Amino acid sequence: MPQDWIFGLIGGAMIGLAAAAYLLINGRIMGASGIIGSIVDRTAKENASERGVFLAGLVLFPGLAALATGTADTHVTENLAIVAAAGLLVGIGTRIANGCTSGHGVCGISRFSLRGIVATVFFIGAGGLSVVLFRHILGWV
Template identity: 45%
Template sequence: MSDLNVLWPLSGGLLIGLSAALYLLLNGRIAGISGLTASAFGWTGAGISPLGLGFLAGILSGAALAFAWIRQADLAITSSPVLLIVGGLLVGFGTRFGSGCTSGHGVCGLARLSPRSVVATVAFMLVAAITLFIVRHVIGGVA
């Protein structure tokens, strides 16, 4: 394993943890991608949030920077576009239904030992494992 293979995930994890901690310290709120995205587009009822827009800009610019720096990205969509859209809509519904996403519950909620976040994260992981099993071993597809 090269140093680059270790450094990217490590630095990404450190930046996620640091940003979540700073968001909690500075705003008194739990950072979650679904909530910040909703606020960026004004879907929370409070209007368009500059903080949410900055968050989205940071995600997109960070990805662009990493792509420009590494220059080894192999992007290939191997699934049906319809299946990807349906999956995205189901994830969006689930984050609203579950009052948060994996970043809010899995990163921030578990760090605070929130019982609700423990249940949500266990549910995310179980559904992911069951879905992977069904797709690979029951249906016979590649996931």
């Protein structure tokens, strides 16, 4: 839809404000992979509960909004083997790289962090190649 970019901009501003609040109030970087990753690999120590409630809000608020509107759809592929492989790659990759779209992309680039910029260039580049390979050449998804 042509107005999609407006929703993108508004939603993006909400993401940025959330990251800003998490930094200025809690003193933390809002990186989704770090928040969940440090809980599941047990490296989160005294701040595990803070991360836990962040994740609870992250599930609950959009979940209720999606329930209210009834139009939300991830359109994720029904090929569960592809989905599982993708999930493994995302899980391993974000933890090896120490960040994902929110940590490196939003929080890193806004700080003019070279690491954030390099990571973002590589994951967007690899994402583009992945779409070309798996979607256009191999036709798996």
